[in-house]
Amino acid sequence: RKEVEQDPGPFNVPEGATVAFNCTYSNSASQSFFWYRQDCRKEPKLLMSVYSSGNEDGRFTAQLNRASQYISLLIRDSKLSDSATYLCVVVDRGSTLGRLYFGRGTQLTVWP
């Protein structure tokens, strides 16, 4: 069983749409959670951290449900520039390595 599971999509939405991605993780001891964004043939870049209380950064909202071991990312008012692959990332408790467990990513295409 993989550490982090994501629906690979693809999600194809029009500009202005709201889209949500989900992710589950298998290790209940996981400590830190992130969403990364990866553009085609580029490196992953940190989009936002995910906190237990939920957090928002502009059009992006991240939620964490520890009981269900579930993470979500909501994008409102989608822009063409949001087209990318979104990677769910988990770090285990006690990991002094900063070892990241990545999901396989969810591909988003926003069309005009």
Next chain:
Amino acid sequence: ETGVTQSPTHLIKTRGQQVTLRCSSQSGHNTVSWYQQALGQGPQFIFQYYREEENGRGNFPPRFSGLQFPNYSSELNVNALELDDSALYLCASSLMTGGGYGGELFFGEGSRLTVL
């Protein structure tokens, strides 16, 4: 940009050959992690180097090895290449302090390896 540079950006090898990939970490960072990203998959942790020593390893065979140099740059070596080694190899640098998790990783653009 992240300040993490990798070379070469693209290379083609044949089965059984050996390859060395290089990474220069961001200024001020002391830790380098290597990840393998196969097509359509998320990055998978290979290993991490801190203070010139391997500081953790993922589920990769011994033919994947590495080095970290005093200037914190790093190399990833892969011997006896197999077709399944074809992937994007990502280097990420971070600052590890005495307290544990080193904070945000900054990735280089990767080295795309094709094994024929």
